[in-house]
Amino acid sequence: MTAPAHHDLVALVGPSGSGKSTLCSHLLSALSLKLSVSYTTRAPRGSEQDGVAYHFVSRASFEDLVAHDALLEWAEVHGELYGTPRALVDKAQALGQGVLFDIDHQGARQIRAKLPSLTTILVMPPTWAELEQRLRGRKTDSPEVIAKRMQNAAKELSYYAMFDYVVFNDKLADATRDVEAIVRSQRFRMRFAADAIESMLRERR
Numbered sequence: 194m195t196a197p198a199h200h201d202l203v204a205l206v207g208p209s210g211s212g213k214s215t216l217c218s219h220l221l222s223a224l225s226l227k228l229s230v231s232y233t234t235r236a237p238r239g240s241e242q243d244g245v246a247y248h249f250v251s252r253a254s255f256e257d258l259v260a261h262d263a264l265l266e267w268a269e270v271h272g273e274l275y276g277t278p279r280a281l282v283d284k285a286q287a288l289g290q291g292v293l294f295d296i297d298h299q300g301a302r303q304i305r306a307k308l309p310s311l312t313t314i315l316v317m318p319p320t321w322a323e324l325e326q327r328l329r330g331r332k333t334d335s336p337e338v339i340a341k342r343m344q345n346a347a348k349e350l351s352y353y354a355m356f357d358y359v360v361f362n363d364k365l366a367d368a369t370r371d372v373e374a375i376v377r378s379q380r381f382r383m384r385f386a387a388d389a390i391e392s393m394l395r396e397r398r
């Protein structure tokens with residue numbers, strides 16, 4: 194008898210500037226997770242390539258995906274539409290592969306309703322001042338855009354109670370270790386081992 198196969202399902206949620214993207218990259222490589230690449234109607238920023246962080250589509254194409262039930266969840270975020278492709282998750286599940294979702298609180302809530310073993314982690318900036326400093330440091334946004342992002346951050350964080358775990362991203366090395374530990378620990382949950390243990394017990398009866 195071997196230990197039960199696990200397959201991680203993780204949603205990382207956090208405001209722009211929380212360091213969520215860096216933590217996502219770490220989880221993808223350290224735990225061999227597959228990134229769920231969302232569809233979005235927003236335009237690519239800077240050097241973003243189609244199919245890497247997002248599939249960039251028109252509003253009409255997005256509506257078509259919704260009509261064909263091709264999205265596991267979708268939501269409007271800052272006036273644009275974002276959605277998780279159902280096919281990627283179905284395929285990963287069939288192959289026993291873990292999936293990482295980089296989505297907002299609305300998406301996390303919807304996916305959890307369909308996939309109850311989803312682990313949701315909120316990435317917190319350590320302080321408002323630090324968040325603002327990080328957003329300014331990117332030197333890509335105007336003061337108005339930064340003010341808007343700060344406002345959006347407060348809104349996103351106000352949903353904190355729905356998440357299973359929270360990591361304060363003060364020191365990146367610590368936060369990286371902590372999100373990895375959270376995801377790894379899920380693999381040892383008793384509810385994933387019931388079949389394996391039952392089958393072992395049957396061998397002795």
Ligand code: 5GP
Nearest residue numbers: 231267268270275276277295296297299300
């Ligand atoms: P951005 O446009 O800055 O890349 O993303 C804006 C927000 O939309 C982020 O919080 C991001 O996690 C969220 N998001 C990205 N993809 C999806 C998705 O497929 N579904 C939902 N609900 N949110 C998403």
